[in-house]
Amino acid sequence: xxxxxxxxxxxxxxxxxxxxxxxxxxxxxxxxxxxxxxxxxxxxxxxxxxxxxxxxxxxxxxxxxxxxxxxxxxxxxxxxxxxxxxxxxxxxxxxxxxxxxxxxxxxxxxxxxxxxxxxxxxxxxxxxxxxxxxxxxxxxxxxxxxxxxxxxxxxxxxxxxxxxxxxxxxxxxxxxxxxxxxxxxxxxxxxxxxxxxxxxxxxxxxxxxxxxxxxxxxxxxxxxxxxxxxxxxxxxxxxxxxxxxxxxxxxxxxxxxxxxxxxxxxxxxxxxxxxxxxxxxxxxxxxxxxxxx
Amino acid sequence: xxxxxxxxxxxxxxxxxxxxxxxxxxxxxxxxxxxxxxxxxxxxxxxxxxxxxxxxxxxxxxxxxxxxxxxxxxxxxxxxxxxxxxxxxxxxxxxxxxxxxxxxxxxxxxxxxxxxxxxxxxxxxxxxxxxxxxxxxxxxxxxxxxxxxxxxxxxxxxxxxxxxxxxxxxxxxxxxxxxxxxxxxxxxxxxxxxxxxxxxxxxxxxxxxxxxxxxxxxxxxxxxxxxxxxxxxxxxxxxxxxxxxxxxxxxxxxxxxxxxxxxxxxxxxxxxxxxxxxxxxx
Numbered sequence: 241x242x243x244x245x246x247x248x249x250x251x252x253x254x255x256x257x258x259x260x261x262x263x264x265x266x267x268x269x270x271x272x273x274x275x276x277x278x279x280x281x282x283x284x285x286x287x288x289x290x291x292x293x294x295x296x297x298x299x300x301x302x303x304x305x306x307x308x309x310x311x312x313x314x315x316x317x318x319x320x321x322x323x324x325x326x327x328x329x330x331x332x333x334x335x336x337x338x339x340x341x342x343x344x345x346x347x348x349x350x351x352x353x354x355x356x357x358x359x360x361x362x363x364x365x366x367x368x369x370x371x372x373x374x375x376x377x378x379x380x381x382x383x384x385x386x387x388x389x390x391x392x393x394x395x396x397x398x399x400x401x402x403x404x405x406x407x408x409x410x411x412x413x414x415x416x417x418x419x420x421x422x423x424x425x426x427x428x429x430x431x432x433x434x435x436x437x438x439x440x441x442x443x444x445x446x447x448x449x450x451x452x453x454x455x456x457x458x459x460x461x462x463x464x465x466x467x468x469x470x471x472x473x474x475x476x477x478x479x480x481x482x483x484x485x486x487x488x489x490x491x492x493x494x495x496x497x498x499x500x501x502x503x504x505x506x507x508x509x510x511x512x513x514x515x516x517x518x519x520x521x522x523x524x525x526x527x528x529x530x531x532x533x
Numbered sequence: 534x535x536x537x538x539x540x541x542x543x544x545x546x547x548x549x550x551x552x553x554x555x556x557x558x559x560x561x562x563x564x565x566x567x568x569x570x571x572x573x574x575x576x577x578x579x580x581x582x583x584x585x586x587x588x589x590x591x592x593x594x595x596x597x598x599x600x601x602x603x604x605x606x607x608x609x610x611x612x613x614x615x616x617x618x619x620x621x622x623x624x625x626x627x628x629x630x631x632x633x634x635x636x637x638x639x640x641x642x643x644x645x646x647x648x649x650x651x652x653x654x655x656x657x658x659x660x661x662x663x664x665x666x667x668x669x670x671x672x673x674x675x676x677x678x679x680x681x682x683x684x685x686x687x688x689x690x691x692x693x694x695x696x697x698x699x700x701x702x703x704x705x706x707x708x709x710x711x712x713x714x715x716x717x718x719x720x721x722x723x724x725x726x727x728x729x730x731x732x733x734x735x736x737x738x739x740x741x742x743x744x745x746x747x748x749x750x751x752x753x754x755x756x757x758x759x760x761x762x763x764x765x766x767x768x769x770x771x772x773x774x775x776x777x778x779x780x781x782x783x784x785x786x787x788x789x790x791x792x793x794x795x796x797x798x799x800x801x802x803x804x805x806x807x808x809x810x811x812x813x814x815x
């Protein structure tokens with residue numbers, strides 16, 4: 241944690257820190273404080289008068305059916321994205337870990353989606369599922385289901401989940417693969433000699449030893465689904481049809497920039513910040529524990 | 534391999550090939566769509582093999598103004614994205630190297646306080662504080678400028694942390710030797726520490742370049758002037774033009790142009806990128 245050999249001086253290190261501290265203050269801490277401050281204010285309809293309303297913005301939010309609906313949408317969305325993404329990536333990583341021939345080529349191809357922006361990933365899948373010309377929509381219709389994500393909320397949700405998972409597969413895959421390669425081969429061999437088959441070895445040795453990686457990815461993926469998928473949703477469904485894909489971050493954006501409801505948007509920002517702090521705290525607690533054992 | 538199970542090997546390759554197909558399919562279709570005429574795409578089902586309009590389509594989007602994107606040509610948007618991504622990557626590396634150096638190699642009052650202030654940015658993604666950050670940038674007159682596009686995104690702590698972790702592993706003897714030879718802190722930083730961090734700098738550069746290139750919400754907010762549009766946000770305007778039919782062959786050609794640069798960076802610098810990614814998050 242600390243260096244034994246250090247340089248003297250007081251002004252010099254502060255000068256070094258100045259650029260980062262200045263940017264942090266101006267663009268991070270000050271806006272965060274502003275969000276906190278605005279969350280207890282309310283403007284009238286013409287933006288002329290601002291009054292202090294205490295926690296009333298929060299109380300209104302928690303009684304607002306559309307906000308609660310958005311919470312539910314976010315839960316469904318982030319659970320689906322996280323679980324699907326982890327399952328697919330774990331399957332691929334287990335396979336890539338065992339394969340001898342061509343593992344480099346598989347790895348190279350599987351990391352491509354990491355480079356694709358969430359918004360672009362959304363557009364690609366939007367095109368594939370386009371009700372009138374999309375090839376996947378055509379195939380699904382061939383199976384007897386009339387796909388239309390512009391009308392059906394469920395279809396829209398499936399579309400944004402697929403696009404978000406697709407984009408995140410690379411990341412999960414790389415971490416699972418790194419985790420798998422850190423498991424000592426002697427353990428696997430010992431189990432094989434004792435007669436454990438591949439499935440048995442996975443459930444009783446590999447998966448438990450992989451749990452730190454899995455837990456880390458769980459938190460990262462929830463954060464991803466909560467915040468970074470804004471592009472996917474904005475570029476494709478725009479939160480609709482109705483409110484079917486309006487996740488919390490999207491609602492902060494529409495209430496703040498489209499409906500110009502500043503107090504409510506700020507209160508929503510504060511709630512989101514609390515969620516991030518909570519997730520980060522969970523992650524750090526856990527990381528400390530891992531360091532100790 | 535622990536034991537020889539031929540059927541398992543076949544299964545593995547099958548699953549991996551399915552995974553690769555899943556990953557490549559949308560990209561392939563986008564590429565194919567970008568090589569056809571607009572009419573070929575709206576008439577029934579999309580073709581699966583490339584057409585002959587590739588040169589024509591790409592030349593159109595790169596040079597001519599796109600109505601759907603608000604008038605800016607894809608060439609302009611690509612340039613804007615490049616400037617934004619490079620500014621973010623270079624800026625972040627520069628300020629992170631300096632602050633990590635200060636935190637690791639100096640003892641001064643409020644050192645831990647500074648450390649925690651920087652650290653707190655990890656918890657405040659831009660999406661969470663969009664409105665107030667937007668107000669700050671607007672008050673500073675930084676809307677529609679490259680500074681407004683890049684500076685607010687520079688100060689996250691991830692790079693600072695990676696450099697800090699790395700500096701802690703640099704042997705103390707190096708600093709000691711430098712001090713004995715009469716080198717001041719800046720000399721030590723410039724001639725020893727930075728050259729030693731070359732690999733880490735490159736790895737961070739790849740990650741930050743992609744991060745900057747793929748920004749969506751922020752450019753959407755701070756640019757109203759079409760000459761500052763970035764490609765990732767421009768494509769959305771192309772697809773969801775409400776009143777006219779989206780011109781899919783041009784939209785998909787734009788999508789290909791939007792994803793090509795970061796993909797090439799990842800593929801070419803794959804080894805560095807993987808190393809950087811797995812280490813930043815530890």
